Amino acid sequence: xxxxxxxxxxxxxxxxxxxxxxxxxxxxxxxxxxxxxxxxxxxxxxxxxxxxxxxxxxxxxxxxxxxxxxxxxxxxxxxxxxxxxxxxxxxxxxxxxxxxxxxxxxxxxxxxxxxxxxxxxxxxxxxxxxxxxxxxxxxxxxxxxxxxxxxxxxxxxxxxxxxxxxxxxxxxxxxxxxxxxxxxxxxxxxxxxxxxxxxxxxxxxxxxxxxxxxxxxxxxxxxxxxxxxxxxxxxxxxxxxxxxxxxxxxxxxxxxxxxxxxxxxxxxxxxxxxxxxxxxxxxxxxxxxxxxxxxxxxxxxxxxxxxxxxxxxxxxxxxxxxxxxxxxxxxxxxxxxxxxxxxxxxxxxxxxxxxxxxxxxxxxxxxxxxxxxxxxxxxxxxxxxxxxxxxxxxxxxxxxxxxxxxxxxxxxxxxxxxxxxxxxxxxxxxxxxxxxxxxxxxxxxxxxxxxxxxxxxxxxxxxxxxxxxxxxxxxxxxxxxxxx
Numbered sequence: 001x002x003x004x005x006x007x008x009x010x011x012x013x014x015x016x017x018x019x020x021x022x023x024x025x026x027x028x029x030x031x032x033x034x035x036x037x038x039x040x041x042x043x044x045x046x047x048x049x050x051x052x053x054x055x056x057x058x059x060x061x062x063x064x065x066x067x068x069x070x071x072x073x074x075x076x077x078x079x080x081x082x083x084x085x086x087x088x089x090x091x092x093x094x095x096x097x098x099x100x101x102x103x104x105x106x107x108x109x110x111x112x113x114x115x116x117x118x119x120x121x122x123x124x125x126x127x128x129x130x131x132x133x134x135x136x137x138x139x140x141x142x143x144x145x146x147x148x149x150x151x152x153x154x155x156x157x158x159x160x161x162x163x164x165x166x167x168x169x170x171x172x173x174x175x176x177x178x179x180x181x182x183x184x185x186x187x188x189x190x191x192x193x194x195x196x197x198x199x200x201x202x203x204x205x206x207x208x209x210x211x212x213x214x215x216x217x218x219x220x221x222x223x224x225x226x227x228x229x230x231x232x233x234x235x236x237x238x239x240x241x242x243x244x245x246x247x248x249x250x251x252x253x254x255x256x257x258x259x260x261x262x263x264x265x266x267x268x269x270x271x272x273x274x275x276x277x278x279x280x281x282x283x284x285x286x287x288x289x290x291x292x293x294x295x296x297x298x299x300x301x302x303x304x305x306x307x308x309x310x311x312x313x314x315x316x317x318x319x320x321x322x323x324x325x326x327x328x329x330x331x332x333x334x335x336x337x338x339x340x341x342x343x344x345x346x347x348x349x350x351x352x353x354x355x356x357x358x359x360x361x362x363x364x365x366x367x368x369x370x371x372x373x374x375x376x377x378x379x380x381x382x383x384x385x386x387x388x389x390x391x392x393x394x395x396x397x398x399x400x401x402x403x404x405x406x407x408x409x410x411x412x413x414x415x416x417x418x419x420x421x422x423x424x425x426x427x428x429x430x431x432x433x434x435x436x437x438x439x440x441x442x443x444x445x446x447x448x449x450x451x452x453x454x455x456x457x458x459x460x461x462x463x464x465x466x467x468x469x470x471x472x473x474x475x476x477x478x479x480x481x482x483x484x
Contacts, residue, residue: 017075108197141167325451342451
């Protein structure tokens with residue numbers, strides 16, 4: 001594609017060089033530049049892409065997008081913000097794939113992944129072949145691809161949309177993080193549906209405060225999607241409902257376009273009635289917990305907004321399987337329950353433990369930790385939630401990254417009123433073993449924090465294989481063998 005064809009998508013730019021320069025790829029990382037690339041000089045927190053422009057040219061870049069003249073002998077496109085220019089340029093380079101695909105964007109602190117999985121199942125069940133982009137996995141044309149972050153960078157994102165279109169997908173369900181909105185990754189996407197699940201404390205290492213965090217989420221709805229679907233049980237969702245024309249849902253019995261009632265749980269499912277303009281809909285999902293009722297409502301409303309009949313949407317929810325690492329049961333034939341959940345915020349820890357409490361009246365054992373190099377203010381709140389809601393709480397490590405695990409645990413303990421009431425075991429493997437070995441018949445263990453993750457992160461990017469689900473299975477088998 002010619003350079004000037006790409007530049008038509010940019011609202012403000014100045015070209016110094018040949019507009020007919022042929023561009024064969026886009027890149028923002030000089031290590032991924034190939035012959036014929038247009039290289040975007042992105043300023044980051046720790047480095048400046050302008051400093052790598054020369055090495056990008058050496059690797060084959062034939063033009064640059066930059067914020068200041070560099071005079072390196074190739075065409076230069078001067079823009080106010082190189083990062084903001086990436087999305088529209090990438091959309092143009094890939095022939096604007098979201099103009100054809102139906103795109104559903106799901107944002108919120110908790111529930112994005114589960115809602116995305118459910119909506120994807122609803123669409124597929126209705127015969128609408130769909131891609132999926134999110135925290136757990138990425139599907140393009142039915143084939144699974146690797147995942148690096150919840151919402152990829154714009155160049156990768158638009159290329160994936162194009163692959164979906166070529167592969168025959170008609171829609172895409174994607175998680176949209178607050179980081180993605182602020183960093184312009186989700187710009188230049190023609191959203192048909194935007195969904196808001198909730199907003200609770202998280203990412204305050206990146207956002208200055210909750211208002212700034214909300215403002216980042218709000219950007220998705222300010223971008224004028226075709227339809228907005230909002231949870232009015234959440235106070236921030238209520239704010240969105242007053243600002244924008246939205247479809248609302250409630251799992252708590254509040255007045256909404258889709259309201260759940262007569263909710264019943266067992267260890268393997270949730271059953272509830274949905275009151276809506278389409279009449280009363282009876283829903284059964286394989287996902288217990290009131291928070292999953294909210295996720296199912298979001299998927300139901302979004303699916304109908306995308307053209308699925310209410311009956312097919314309900315059927316799709318009924319056949320949808322469990323989501324990896326989201327309240328996922330681990331069964332090795334033991335006489336107590338073990339659940340692995342991604343809960344890593346105060347609100348999600350509380351939701352997971354309350355949902356686990358609904359499954360029985362025996363002891364609830366919680367394993368909780370907090371990640372390093374992330375929002376420190378949420379750590380004591382997580383400790384408090386676990387200590388107050390569980391009968392036995394074990395504080396352990398999550399992904400300590402560059403921080404001292406003992407220091408993170410101390411932060412979590414700051415929220416616990418009686419420290420003698422909780423166990424501390426910094427070795428996560430040993431903490432899971434401790435919980436399993438102390439469990440009695442009928443008890444429920446919730447292993448919170450890492451969910452689907454298959455590694456544990458330490459200092460200097462060191463990562464070791466670690467999957468809560470596999471570790472739990474191993475210790476369950478060992479207990480079974482030891483007791484005969």
